[in-house]
Amino acid sequence: MGLHMLTQNPISQRLLKTKLKILPIEYYTKKKIHNLSVLHTNIHSKLLQNHLIFIGLPFSNGVTELLMHQILYAAGNKDLNYLTFMINSMEYNNIKSYSSYSFLNVNALIDTMRYLEIKSQSLILGKSFGSSLYFFSNLSNNSSYSFIHCSFCYCSLIFRGGLKDSDDLNRYLGDSNADQKMLNNLIEKNLIHIKPFNQFNKKFNSTEALALGIIDNIIS
Known part of the structure; x- marks a missing residue:
């Protein structure tokens, strides 16, 4: 699908109108993460070369x-x-944490990718977005790394607030089941030969993540 075709799609037109243009990655690094002391001017090419995107x-x-x-x-x-x-999991233990727009943004991105016929896979890595960006900017291959004290988490429930009655609750449970199935399908693409995530207690450490094959090395 070329950009001339892409710009004809309704979703793409809305994105472009909201200034989500295809800009050099330096725009993001200089404007958004300067305070994280992580500045790498060639992240854009590495993202596309490795087909990996870190999300915090x-x-x-x-x-x-x-x-x-x-x-x-x-x-x-x-x-x-x-x-x-x-x-990157931030170890959200409190149900109130799910009332943020984080998962809504994730869903919007996945929906957009499906609309544009872009396949997606999913891995889970601990630590912050800045740390992951640092890992990514210093990798020369498709290996994945984690700090030794990272906590890994598989979140299967996407919380939606504003439940008013039993009908709302039923719709919420139906949506949650669909979300869990979607996440499972995404994760299983990378975990075909290892133990499924849903057999864990949703939390495990870096050593266990290494044994599972989620990461390739641990940085102490």
Whole structure:
């Protein structure tokens, strides 16, 4: 799908109208993560070369904008038809944490990728978005790394607030089941030969993640 075709899609037109244009990644690094002391001017090429994108939760508008750049670029690149999401868990234990827009943004991105016929895969990596970006900017291959004290988490429930009656509750449970199935399908693409995530207690450490094959090395 070329960019000339992409811009004819209703979703793409809305994205472009909201200034989500295909800009050099330096725009994001200089404007959004300067305070994280992580500045790498060649992240854009590494993202596309490795087909990996690191996502940090909470899922801010800045991160959403970065990923939209990559999605639009992929849709217009005939040689690139998939992106891999690597999600950083922030260990949300409180149900109130799910009332943020983080998961809504994730769903919007996945829906957009499906609309643009871009395949997606999903991995889970601990630590912050800045740390993941640091890993990514210093990798020369498709290996994945984690700090030794990272906590890994598989979140199967996407919370939606505002439940008013039994009908709302039934709709919520139906949506949650659909979300869990969607996440399972995404994760299983990368975990075909190892133990499924849903057999764990949803939390495990870096050593266990290494044994599972989710990461390739641990940085102490």
